[in-house]
Amino acid sequence: MDLQTLWFAAVAVLWTGFLLLEGFDFGVAALLPVLGRKPADRHLMLRSIGPLWDGNEVWLITAVGAVFAAFPGWYATWLPALYLPFVLVLFGLIIRAVAFEWRHSHHTEAWDATWTRIITAGSLIAALGIGAALGATTLGLPIDADGTRVGGAFAGLSWSALLGALAVLGFSLVHGALFLALKVDGDVRLRARAFALRWSPVAALPLLAWAGITHLRYGTPVTGVLWLVAALAVVVAWTRIRLDREGAAFAAWAVLLVASAATIFGAAYPVVVPSTVDVAFDVTVADASVSDYTLMIMTWAAGVGLPVVLGYQTWTYWVFRKRLTTEPVQEEPTEVVPA
Structure with a gap:
């Protein structure tokens, strides 16, 4: 495997990892008004992602940086052509981060409710924006021979952007529900499981359609098999939910994303930005890449730094692996030592 292919695969893995980890963050936050019927329920839901959400966003920074x-x-080519979706992503992530921090600075019902709504809004905006950007990129953008977008500011917002937005949102909602069913206890767990059981077949359709269209346009028999794996994962996830096996359902739903992403990136390779104007204007891996020497230096740097980052994040998930409940934490009495 040459270095250009290796780094294309690395970018695909980074985007998949981001959607896999940040997806349940987005889903939990988006489901706050649906599953969190009481302040205690919403607090429990936010506690489930509290130690994780900011670390998961590192995957986005790394993916774009790669x-x-x-x-x-x-x-x-990518960012100027999709300026509006990326602005929406940044706006959503910024207000979401601010809301996470400020929600705990003052304890009144109105204050908590306001910032909780902002967390939900920011998560929805970010998920839709990321999906729109990725969907439009993989299925085609109106770019000319110079890699410049043809048309006005909204030219990149096509049906493919809408499909990608719905795909990421649908996946994230069920992913978040399954994460809650796996992570919390009580009424929220039961409602999350019921939500996933009811909506998982529908929520998977945009992602399967996105992967299927990409395969039909550019794919090979291998990507066809990967698409079948993704479709089968939906069936497995749904059956595991019915049997109250949250861990197996969560894993199967993750396979849906991994197999769909492998289908999309595998079918598109070596094209990184297809042009809807003329196939001669497609941007390929060879056109877009830096020199092999630069890629070699990056490979060595990633080989040193990546295991450290993965190890730290794995440790974080291990530390916060226990199931949460709405029961108040009992604090041990503090002994006061006389001066």
């Missing part, structure tokens, strides 16, 4: 460093031609 595109910028390894494939500057991809980055230079």
